[in-house]
Amino acid sequence: MIxxxxxxxxxxxxxxxxxxxxxxxxxxxxxxxxxxLRARGGGLARLPEKPVVAINMDYAPLATELADxxxxxxxxxxxxx
Amino acid sequence: xxxxxxxxxxxxxxxxxxxxxxxxxxxxxALLFWGVxxxxxxxxxxxxxxxxxxxxxxxxxxxxxADEARARFGTGAIHVVHRVGRLEIGExxxxxxxxxxxxxxxxxxxxxxxxxxxxxxxxxxxxxxxxGATEWVPGFTPAAEAxx
Numbered sequence: 001m002i003x004x005x006x007x008x009x010x011x012x013x014x015x016x017x018x019x020x021x022x023x024x025x026x027x028x029x030x031x032x033x034x035x036x037l038r039a040r041g042g043g044l045a046r047l048p049e050k051p052v053v054a055i056n057m058d059y060a061p062l063a064t065e066l067a068d069x070x071x072x073x074x075x076x077x078x079x080x081x
Numbered sequence: 082x083x084x085x086x087x088x089x090x091x092x093x094x095x096x097x098x099x100x101x102x103x104x105x106x107x108x109x110x111a112l113l114f115w116g117v118x119x120x121x122x123x124x125x126x127x128x129x130x131x132x133x134x135x136x137x138x139x140x141x142x143x144x145x146x147a148d149e150a151r152a153r154f155g156t157g158a159i160h161v162v163h164r165v166g167r168l169e170i171g172e173x174x175x176x177x178x179x180x181x182x183x184x185x186x187x188x189x190x191x192x193x194x195x196x197x198x199x200x201x202x203x204x205x206x207x208x209x210x211x212x213g214a215t216e217w218v219p220g221f222t223p224a225a226e227a228x229x
Contacts, residue, residue: 008135009205010217052223054203057138061225073135073203079220080132080139080163080204081116081175081195 001026001068003033011051011074014043024066030055031062033072047074085151086160087143089136089204094162094176103158103178110184112191116175118168122218126211132165132174135203139163146197150190156181161194163204174206 003022007015015037022036030053037044053060054073066072086102100111118130147159157180164174177194181187200221209215 006135008203009133009207013217052225054135054138057135057141059201059223059225073138075135075203075223076205076217077220077222078199078201078203079206079218080134080202081199 001028001066003028003066004069004071005033005037006071006073008074008076010076011047014046016043026068028066029062030060030064030066030072033066034062051075085144085147085158087140087147088162089134089139089143089165090162091164091166094164094173096173096176099160099162099176099178100180103160103180105157105180107182108157108180109182110187111178111180112184112187114175114177114179114191114195115173116195117173118170120170122208125208127170127208128211129167129169129209130174131167131207131209132163133205133207134163134165136165139202139204142202143198146194146201149197150179150193153193154181154186154190156186156190159190159194161198163198163202165204 005020005022038047052075056071100113104111143161147161151159160178162176177191179187179191201223206218207215
């Protein structure tokens with residue numbers, strides 16, 4: 001299945017991209033996506049092991065199982081206001 | 082009953098439109114929280130500021146917060162607007178208009194919305210300093226399952 005990963009602010013700087021399509025086996029969880037991204041090396045190796053993520057615009061735990069076509073946003077500490 | 086409203090925009094925020102937009106004939110008061118860019122942060126002179134957002138989620142999360150505040154405090158409509166892009170000192174980065182039949186609830190709801198916004202809404206800011214350096218401003222780590 002294909003997961004659309006989105007990066008913002010410091011994570012965007014690390015990734016060097018706004019988004020990446022990642023292929024994962026079905027049944028994969030968010031933690032597997034994080035591991036796959038970190039294993040790509042480069043700036044992504046600096047992605048935290050336990051980042052805050054949102055799946056399809058809702059905050060979600062790392063144990064959440066993903067579905068094909070999910071949009072997973074990596075959310076560094078927020079600083080609005 | 083008029084609806085709550087949330088927006089992420091690159092355009093300057095108009096304070097009178099914010100207040101007028103939230104008010105209905107049932108209200109006896111309206112409060113405007115007006116958050117602006119200041120010239121110093123942690124003792125460093127700031128020359129400019131750039132906000133970025135995960136805009137569709139930021140709008141959804143701001144609307145959720147407005148709905149929570151309205152249900153909790155019993156106000157009228159709550160409108161929340163966050164600016165993105167490059168801002169100068171003195172410009173508004175965020176505006177929260179709370180209309181209410183009575184003033185006490187409006188103050189409480191306004192405070193609730195800005196505090197929750199700072200903790201949950203996916204917006205980031207990068208400061209540019211007078212010495213030419215730029216840095217992402219450290220912020221809050223949202224809970225994996227935000228309180229609903």
